[in-house]
Amino acid sequence: MTVAPPARTLRRQDPQLADILLGELTRQSTGLQLIAAENFTSPAVLEALGSPLANKYAEGYPAARHHGGCEIVDAAERLAVDRAKTLFGAEHANVQPHSGSSAVLAAYAALLRPGDTVLAMGLPFGGHLTHGSPANFSGRWFDFVGYGVDADSGLIDYAQVRALAHAHRPKAIVCGSISYPRHLDYAAFRAVADEVGAHLIADAAHPIGLVAGGAAPSPVPYADVVCATTHKVLRGPRGGMLLCGADLAERIDRAVFPFTQAGAQMNAIAAKAVAFGEAATPAFADYAHQVVVNARALAAALAAEGLTVTTGGTDTHLLTVDPAPLGVDARTARGRLAAAGLVLDTCALPYGDARGLRLGTAAVTTQGMGEAEMGRIGRLFGAALTENGLAGEGAESRRVRDAVVELTGRYPPYPPQPAP
Missing domain, CATH: 3.40.640.10 (Type I PLP-dependent aspartate aminotransferase-like (Major domain))
Incomplete structure (x- = not known):
């Protein structure tokens, strides 16, 4: 899939907004978008x-x-x-x-x-x-x-x-x-x-x-x-x-x-x-099934890092996990993960006032990632959440951020357009 940066007309007429749009494209392309309700549309949908x-x-x-x-x-x-x-x-x-x-x-x-x-x-x-x-x-x-x-x-x-x-x-x-x-x-x-x-x-x-x-x-x-x-x-x-x-x-x-x-x-x-x-295409059917395969692989990877996966796994594109076994609450965990380039949500956990993390695999699967990458994402979670100190300030967080940029560089949501 390809997508163009802000068009010349917008760049010339409103460079301030063009910079904002380009900034969002950069954000989406250099972080792992794990919010369960988000995905990347095709260029045809954007058109x-x-x-x-x-x-x-x-x-x-x-x-x-x-x-x-x-x-x-x-x-x-x-x-x-x-x-x-x-x-x-x-x-x-x-x-x-x-x-x-x-x-x-x-x-x-x-x-x-x-x-x-x-x-x-x-x-x-x-x-x-x-x-x-x-x-x-x-x-x-x-x-x-x-x-x-x-x-x-x-x-x-x-x-x-x-x-x-x-x-x-x-x-x-x-x-x-x-x-x-x-x-x-x-x-x-x-x-x-x-x-x-x-x-x-x-x-x-x-x-x-x-x-x-x-x-x-x-x-x-x-x-x-x-x-x-x-x-x-x-x-x-x-x-x-x-x-x-x-x-x-x-x-x-x-x-x-x-x-x-x-x-x-x-x-x-x-x-x-x-x-x-x-x-309606066979390619989309393959994609939908891979989304579920990836979600199950990510659930297993997060469990291996010590997080508690609710219901023991998933049948769908989304999963919810409790980071408390790692000694961190959901709000703090979301902040540390965001600083490392892993973007997701918090959610209520059943029975009690605790909150957990909600994440999904729709967007990263659109990018072409598979089970091996889900295992790597799980390890990045563990590294980001077990670091001491404030979100984004430690060497481990910077290492995770660099690894995320490297991973998304290999699987960009919108590959660069070929030169005319």
Whole structure:
């Protein structure tokens, strides 16, 4: 993959911003991007984002817009919708949501009314803000009940899910998480939803790219509505989408427009179409499976360095680990790792107030790294976290930083363009 630095026009017109963009490209290219929700898009996706479609106002849907001159953007949206339906085996797709949270909001708007009870993974166990946080619209508008995970295994307690569903009779059950590293049993959630007459909403923002590549089970046959992002493992532009059956198509579409958002971002929709096309290829399937292989290899490497891996491993692109056995808390660990060029997040750990580290292998796999590199990254973790002193000040941290630069130099996210 190749990507150009800031174009000559921007460099000439606004050199200050051009320097900022170049700085971000340098940051991405010289550090290990291990945030589970991030990835590198293809140059084709970036081209679509920067296309003239960014100029077009297009409220509504193809052939039913509130603005004239939408013939071309209609074709782009139809292409994105058709590719999404084919890729995921869905009867209907809405590709307009601006984000994963926008998609979840639309799903709630289509199926619920303020005050309804919703059963979702509790925030301390990996639930998303849209799964009932009091700081979010979801926690303010709906009555959320949280399910958790088994204290010993860290796995979802499906017996608890069933008991809570029967006790609270929710209008909807949400299955999905921002930090659960195992596959979800969608059939089990479907069975519980049917027992209590609830809608099943799958928040598949994290695994949807693995689903596209055949490396994770699909929620589409089980959920009434699937909410997802188009970035992360799917490797598209930042944005959201919704998948559902034909019976809910009109309700979902109206919940997106006009209820929760107005003008569609047509350049982003075109970029989604590009990403869906890329995800339908054998090369992407190979990539998705390698993401999981790499995540498991990285989990083993981190365990060998003394970190505790929750659930004992991973089925997906992400893993969560506790650095406490190395004598360091998560916030300090994140700072030391960032200073050494290893970029990741912290997350809540089940049961207790402790926080851990959440990381993923989608971006480094896009760069072409494999199991051997995951082993090396694990050793770099250990070296960065066992150094005494402040983040970035010791000789070991500098050694790790140099090793990271060397590694990313061999596996650049966007190799330099050949000379004309």
